[in-house]
Amino acid sequence: MSKKEHVSETPATAFLKKHGVNYTEHVYTYEEHGGTAVSARELGVAEHAVVKTLVMEDEAKRPFIVLMHGDRKVSTKNLARQIGVKKVEPCTPEAANRHSGYLVGGTSPFGTRKRLPVYVEKSVLDLERIYINGGRRGYLVAIPPGELLRLLAAKSVEVAAT
Numbered sequence: 001m002s003k004k005e006h007v008s009e010t011p012a013t014a015f016l017k018k019h020g021v022n023y024t025e026h027v028y029t030y031e032e033h034g035g036t037a038v039s040a041r042e043l044g045v046a047e048h049a050v051v052k053t054l055v056m057e058d059e060a061k062r063p064f065i066v067l068m069h070g071d072r073k074v075s076t077k078n079l080a081r082q083i084g085v086k087k088v089e090p091c092t093p094e095a096a097n098r099h100s101g102y103l104v105g106g107t108s109p110f111g112t113r114k115r116l117p118v119y120v121e122k123s124v125l126d127l128e129r130i131y132i133n134g135g136r137r138g139y140l141v142a143i144p145p146g147e148l149l150r151l152l153a154a155k156s157v158e159v160a161a162t
Helices: 011-018 035-043 076-083 093-100 122-126 146-152
Strands: 024-027 050-058 063-069 088-090 118-121 130-136 139-143 155-157
Touching (some): 035 050, 063 122, 076 088, 076 155, 118 146, 122 155
Parallel strands (some): 050 130, 118 155
Antiparallel strands (some): 024 139, 050 063, 050 088
16 A cells, blocks of 8 residues: 555645645556546555545536545435435536546546535545545545545535445
């Protein structure tokens, strides 16, 4: 799980540095459609501690971010109910890229092109450290999960499904 190499700065790491976050870098070989199972395996960490950044939208096409454990799915029905909208669905990769400024597979909730509302699965906040995308495919940063609340004003939700 040691950091293999330093990665050049991304908008996400610039954002973390600007806000004084102490993070560690974790580089792995990215696999197309490999998801969090690959990053967890490559880094030797539990997939539950790898947090995926999902760009979603409501029925009015308003984008937002959901942060979820790598080994869980988002119940869009429960999410819509909890955030007070009729319908929630993932954005297309093109829309996700346009809203976040990141390529799918390298999306970080930090340093997004537009400031987006962020929702985090409540149990993510109970972890000691999380591994979350650092703004590039094959690159995670490890941080204390409380930083999600401090930096992103993330609202906690309970929408995990297996």
